[in-house]
Amino acid sequence: MSAYHFIGIGGAGMSVIAELLAARGHVVTGSDQVESDVLERLRTLGVTAWVGHDAAHVPADAVVVVSSAVRESNVELACARERGQQVIHRSQALAVASEGMRFVAVAGAHGKTTTSGMLTVALSAAGLDPSAAVGAVVPQFGSGAHVGGGDVFVAEADESDGSFLNYTPTVALVTNVEPDHLDHYGSREAFEEVFVRFAGRVVPGGSLVVCGEDEGAARLAAAVRGTCRVLTYGRLERCQSAPDVAITEVEATASGVKAVLTHGEDRVDLELAVPGEHNILNAAGAWVVGRELGVAPEAMARALGEFTGTSRRFEMRGQAGGRRVVDDYAHHPTEVAAAIAQARTVAGDAQVSVVFQPHLYSRTLNFADRFAQALSAADTVVLTDIYAAREDPVEGVDSTVISSKVPGAVFVPDMEEATRVAARATRRGGILLTMGAGSITRCAPVALDVWAEDEGGSPAQ
Structure with a gap:
């Protein structure tokens, strides 16, 4: 050792x-x-x-x-x-931990944490007993790490710095190739090219599974088809070409989402215990991977119904005063839009409020307009200071580059005070989203305390 x-x-x-x-x-x-x-x-x-x-x-x-x-x-x-x-x-250390196993790498600008967690839970329920490295806590395992007795290893593969090129997957799943991490890659073309190189790491006889709804992922599938087995999935009306696995009859409710998956002669009903139409895409990708690993179609569909979510992915953090607070890791415009849409489904006609902590100065500047568009779907929007993470502050740049583009939005630099402002603005029956990839996750109790005080000091749940 x-x-x-x-x-x-x-x-x-x-x-x-x-x-x-x-x-x-x-x-x-x-x-x-x-x-x-x-x-x-x-x-x-x-x-x-x-x-x-x-x-x-x-x-x-x-x-x-x-x-x-x-x-x-x-x-x-x-x-x-x-x-x-x-x-x-x-990533090299992870490769050491997975030596000698069938390696499943889940990559993409967003969706990979939920999808890798979903896949791990489903493969466990289907009897494969995989090991896994997921970038969030999976409640069924109490951790993002799981050591199983089977020969499959599921890993969330990080594309942010190209380190996923250290893997040699048996099956690679790409949820999307939407431009991100432009501080590292510099251009959309460079970002897409690294995914082509990643696909080239698939072992001989292995498979690449790709979401056909995403334009970048569709270009990836076209670029590498013929060099390895490629399978696409998606809703027919949203794919540029017919996917190998078609998603139809999608039905989203406040408690979950249903759909039908069709692959050749296989036709299965899929019913998830997590809300959000985007989760059907995640599950479809996981279903295809399960099939590539030898799990029967119906068995894989049933197993996906066992998934209950991961930490910080639309995670319900409590309720008080007739209001609920949900924490979400969303830090890319597409993720922000999906989280707010999911909140709309769960809240029904009630209010949706957001306190958003942008992640990285470069991402904030590159996507300011798209962030503003996504956030505009909420009823109340409060932005707090940018979470710098690995970057140094940029003089003269703060969250107002986004808030100034969102009607009615306010900028409150201190994240706890920003949460209080958003909580006080959230009416009974509403949902407050604390959102971002940084320290904002600590602020859910702040909102609960505000609401509990409104109720005369009763403890929050």
Whole structure:
């Protein structure tokens, strides 16, 4: 067994890989900037996790694991470099954790977390007992990591920095190739080209499964067809060419969504326990992957009905005063639009309010108009400061580049006060979405406290 040290071990992607390596008997240590429930969970699994970065934390015999967010100036990384220790990207560590298994890589600008979680739950219900690395907590497993006894490994494959090119999938699922991460790629063409290279990583005899509704994904399918087995899926009226797997008879309700999937002579009814019409697309992709792995059509459809969601993907966080707060990771315009549409379905005629924390200065500037268009579908919109993540602040740029384009929207820099403003504006029966890929996830209790005070101090649920 080997030793691995993770810099930034508390991150969604890093913690999952650390857990998987620890489960396989490796010695795992790591550090993160702040204490969290994730660090505490890792400690219960035998992982040594420190708060704060210090060169003294780095074992001299460890392989050091980093993500693209770790800068060369980090004291632990600098120490490892000076010693000449091996430093690998988290995707390379994941490849180690999945050695010898049929690797299923789920990629796309959005939808990959839900789809990979959905696929893992369904394959488990169908009896394949997969291992998995999902970038969010899957309630059935209590973590984004799962160590199964089967020969299938499901992984959410991160395209943001091209690191998914470290994988050699048996089956690759691409939910969409909608331009994102332009701070790294520079252009739509470059972004699409890396997906072509990713498709080229599929092992001989493997399969590429692609959503035919997305223009970029359709171009990907056309570009690589003939080099590997390619299967497309989608609603007939939304695909430029007939998909291999057709989605018809879609029926969305507040509690779930139904559809019929047809592939050749196979025709199955699909009924999901999660709302949102976009989830039918996620499930259709997962169904095709299950079929490629040998699961019977009806069995895979039934198994997908076991999925109940993942953390931070339209996650109900509580209710008080006749109002509900939902937390969502949406940080791309398409995701924002889908989350608000899902809230509309669940809320019915009631109000939908949003407090949105933009993620990255570059993304905010690149997609300001599209963010504004998506947010305009909500009744009340409050924006808070941009979550910089790996970027340095850009002088003169703040969330007003979006809020100024949304009628009635307001900008409140402090995220807790922004949540209070949105909560007070949400009428009884309404839904408040706390939305973004950053720290806004901590603000759901703030809204619940506001509503509980309105009810005379009764505790929120």
